[in-house]
Amino acid sequence: MKRADIPPKKTQHKSNIPTVAEADELAVRYFEAKTSDEEENILRHFLCSPAGNNRKYDELRAVMGFIATGRNLEQKQVSPIKNRTKNRPSKRRMWSAAAALTAIFATGATSWLAFTSAHPEYLANACVAYVDGRKITETNAVMQQMYGSLENVNHPEKELTIENQLGAMFETLEQE
Numbered sequence: 001m002k003r004a005d006i007p008p009k010k011t012q013h014k015s016n017i018p019t020v021a022e023a024d025e026l027a028v029r030y031f032e033a034k035t036s037d038e039e040e041n042i043l044r045h046f047l048c049s050p051a052g053n054n055r056k057y058d059e060l061r062a063v064m065g066f067i068a069t070g071r072n073l074e075q076k077q078v079s080p081i082k083n084r085t086k087n088r089p090s091k092r093r094m095w096s097a098a099a100a101l102t103a104i105f106a107t108g109a110t111s112w113l114a115f116t117s118a119h120p121e122y123l124a125n126a127c128v129a130y131v132d133g134r135k136i137t138e139t140n141a142v143m144q145q146m147y148g149s150l151e152n153v154n155h156p157e158k159e160l161t162i163e164n165q166l167g168a169m170f171e172t173l174e175q176e
Contacts, residue, residue, distance in 0.1 A: 047060065
């Protein structure tokens with residue numbers, strides 16, 4: 001057999017990176033759409049290697065990148081029906097959440113009722129006042145103290161009008 005009759009060998013490199021000549025041949029075949037998936041992977045590895053970092057491979061790099069991006073988008077894209085159901089929670093999840101919230105509310109309400117029935121003084125002593133350092137818990141006495149404090153606050157010396165308020169403001173200025 002003559003040397004010309006021997007078909008070209010596939011790349012036998014351990015790292016799967018072809019030589020520059022083999023990469024050029026693969027690039028031509030790639031643009032003619034005659035490469036296999038394995039050969040395209042070999043070509044991708046070459047473009048990532050230092051030997052593939054040449055300006056003459058910019059077009060090949062751009063086209064392969066564009067196609068890879070398109071494939072990724074196509075794989076991520078789902079049908080409109082699946083997309084709709086994916087974005088909203090399932091009925092089972094909603095019912096589970098509602099049941100959990102109901103259980104939490106029921107537990108809290110039961111605990112509160114049990115505590116207040118075991119300690120009735122917390123509900124009975126809702127009115128508490130401290131007068132001269134003494135604690136008063138009798139409702140009538142606390143209410144009397146509250147009304148007395150409010151009366152002391154609510155009785156102004158003069159009737160509140162704009163003239164009285166402005167006069168009071170100017171009196172303090174004149175005093176200084």
